[in-house]
Amino acid sequence: MGMNMTEKILATHAGLKEVAAGQLVTCKLDMVLANDVTAPPSFKEFEKIGGPVFDNTKIVLVPDHFTPNKDIKSAGLSKAVRDFVNKHNIINYFEVGRGGIEHVILPEKGIVAPGMLTIGADSHTCTYGALGGFSTGVGTTDLAVALATGEAWFKVPEAIKVKLTGTKPAGITGKDVMLTLIDMIGVDGALYKTLEFSGEGVHSLSMDDRLTIANMAIEAGGKNGIFPVDEVTLAYIKNRVKKPYTIIESDADAKYCRTVTINLNELVPVVAFPHLPGNTKKVDEIGDIKIDQVVIGSCTNGRIEDMRIAAQILKGHTVHKDVRCIVIPGSQQVYKESIKKGYIDIFIDAGAAVSTPTCGPCLGAHMGILAAGERCVSTTNRNFRGRMGHVDSEVYLAGPQVAAASAILGKIAQPKDLQ
């Protein structure tokens, strides 16, 4: 029986020739990631297990959630990370000002590569499947065990094949693809499962599109999302990935529990209404919904292409008088490139606030908290009740083109509404 990409990666890392869905395996980890929120509690657990870290070159620590430190407690969390880094000589540590949001910088700096098995104490660790590796989120205890042993247990997931046909039209983003898929299968449609993307439509997706899509696999309940490696992937990792990597392909007779087909030609801009990422509606069909805030950024949509799309739409326009528009480049590199290309000038001229990289508003931590009754169009990944602030505030998830057009018009809108 053939294996799919995820099964092959898990098998290799478990030292097995073959694995099948449902099987429990213990795998060696290529990379272990944590941030300023999830790492400190795990350090205590790690100390109880004792011993050195399994490999100081295979651990990545990124303070990005409450950074730059929003208060004294969060400063303590970041300090705990820094102390651990110094004590255990962790090579991949990205201080404030030298990195950015974890899931933006790991691909950007070539830390993750095709065929790798990565776990991270952050649910959006599934992002790296965009590069053809297996990656998934875990909690604090799994992280502590991984730091000590370099291993983790997994149940081999069943796989859903997402067949992408056609070609992604101009004006459609990876976010539209993913919100449409979550609408089709539901927020638990991929529970414990792999979402394996395939079909000729994949080649029309940029790497930033794929990173957005894989990032939100968890929003359908997925264990991971994974893309085949093609010329787009190879062009992206060239000059980034400095170590040897393995390209994994699914066998022709690999097993899938379900196939879902999306014709990219038919996609339109969409928005996910509160309070679930699967409450997806076409922007064409929603009527007038006034908004108070727009956030463009996050591990989902804080990459250079997102900045470019937003800048192209905001150029020559002004943010609506009743709206605060907050733009957060996802990394220092994205920030710098946005300055070079003139995007930051466009944002500031339009009346948007531009922030240093941070997860901040996405989880309601800082940098854009909502008051009761306020509405926000956000390029982030979750619109749960109270996610960005008061329990009576509302988050509408969308791609950068919808967010930018909405900022200008003061209501949920798409670029064609500006004409």
Next chain:
Amino acid sequence: MKKIVQGTAFVFGNNIDTDQIYPGKFVELTEIADIKKHAMSGSEIPDLVDKFKPGDIIVGGKNFGCGSSREHAAITLKGIGTSAILAESFARIFFRNAINLGLPAITCKGIHALINSGDQISINFTSGEIKNLNTGKIAYAEPMNDYIMNILQSGGIKAMILKMQKEKKTLQTK
């Protein structure tokens, strides 16, 4: 781990996310004593901690614990003394976190319709029998594999690893 637990049920709906179980604004807390004060404070029962007694049982619908990987969600429910969480299905990271902490997360199809908040529930972890003592109705949990049972019986994965280190075993699943 006790073989049989009994407690009062607190019933929640489908897709109870981690921000309802433990709002993001409290994730800067790191001590269990602090974390447990905010259990379910973003949910439809925001004052759960005032009503909940150690040994009581949380009941969810589909996809319980969806959202963040932040273990605070499982820690807070363990902190208030939850003896078990019953649900139609669990989000996978929450499930892992609960099991790793030694908190039984039990999948049982059809359970949500059988239990109302306030019902007395008994759970037999050996036989999988879940009984609503108010109605007499019985349901059976989906069996858990040996590896997961081993983690629960050890009182969590950390305790299991410490035990294995003593016995010089490695983290093997087979």
